[in-house]
Amino acid sequence: MPSSEADVKQGKSSRIFEVNIQVAVRIRPLLPKELLRHHCECVKVIPGSAQVTVNPDRLFTFDHAFGPSASQDEVYRACIQPMVRSLLDGYNATVFCYGETGSGKTYTISGGGQDDEGGIIEHVARDVFGYLDEKLKSNEIDVATVHMSYLELYMEEVRDLLDLPTNQKGLNVRDDINGNTADFSLSALKLKDELNKCKVIHNWINQNSFLRNKTIGHGEY
Numbered sequence: 219m220p221s222s223e224a225d226v227k228q229g230k231s232s233r234i235f236e237v238n239i240q241v242a243v244r245i246r247p248l249l250p251k252e253l254l255r256h257h258c259e260c261v262k263v264i265p266g267s268a269q270v271t272v273n274p275d276r277l278f279t280f281d282h283a284f285g286p287s288a289s290q291d292e293v294y295r296a297c298i299q300p301m302v303r304s305l306l307d308g309y310n311a312t313v314f315c316y317g318e319t320g321s322g323k324t325y326t327i328s329g330g331g332q333d334d335e336g337g338i339i340e341h342v343a344r345d346v347f348g349y350l351d352e353k354l355k356s357n358e359i360d361v362a363t364v365h366m367s368y369l370e371l372y373m374e375e376v377r378d379l380l381d382l383p384t385n386q387k388g389l390n391v392r393d394d395i396n397g398n399t400a401d402f403s404l405s406a407l408k409l410k411d412e413l414n415k416c417k418v419i420h421n422w423i424n425q426n427s428f429l430r431n432k433t434i435g436h437g438e439y
Contacts, residue, residue, distance in 0.1 A: 242282035242297050243270055246322040259286075293326065294341040302345045306353070313338060365406040380405040 245261050260273050263285040270278050282296050301311040315323035329337035350362040368379040369389065376389040393399055 240281040240297070242284065242293070243278075243280045244284040244288065244293060244322065244326060245270070245286055246325075247286035290326070290329065290335045290337060291341070294338055298338055298342065299345060302342055303349060306346070306349050364409045366409055367404045367406050369404060378403075378405050380407055 245259075245263060248257055248259065261270055262274070263270050263283045268280050268283045270280070270283050272278065282293075284293055284296075298313055301309075301313070305311045315326050317323050325337065327337050328339055329335070346364065350359075350364070353359045354362060366380075370377050370379055376391055378389055389403055391399060
């Protein structure tokens, strides 16, 4: 994690995580139907730590651990926000949620609806444009353009989620001349602001909600 808030504001390289890969665990609350069936929590976070206990004789340690009461903003600020600033300094960053069906992946990434505080995508979009605005106002940069691509890996096939749902052709992912993984046929949408970005993504997710629990999504910024 960043060594200090000052380092984050000054743009120092110390805000890059000392370890390139970090793992966070988030425990969702019991669903109403689970409460009706008298289910009990079998995984609990040890207060003030990044450790969880299971039944309760097994202990696991992560980089971050969030219990059922953790907010979307709390998860974002602890795990994602430092990477967004580094992203705008030219570093690559990837975030993905892994878990079984119903564990809360879509909620964490996309949020729970219009009245929800928003998921990672919305928070990232807001901060990207906020940080770019800061750079423009301070004359650190002269111009900024943001393009977005959105793809999924489903049944070992890569699909362009910004393409029409009726025209879901498989994409060929390969390395470019610089060794970066890319797909030159992937759609790239130019965005004007974070609201535009969130609206595009949320509209697609809502229109294709049947895929929510069957896909592994990857957003490129």
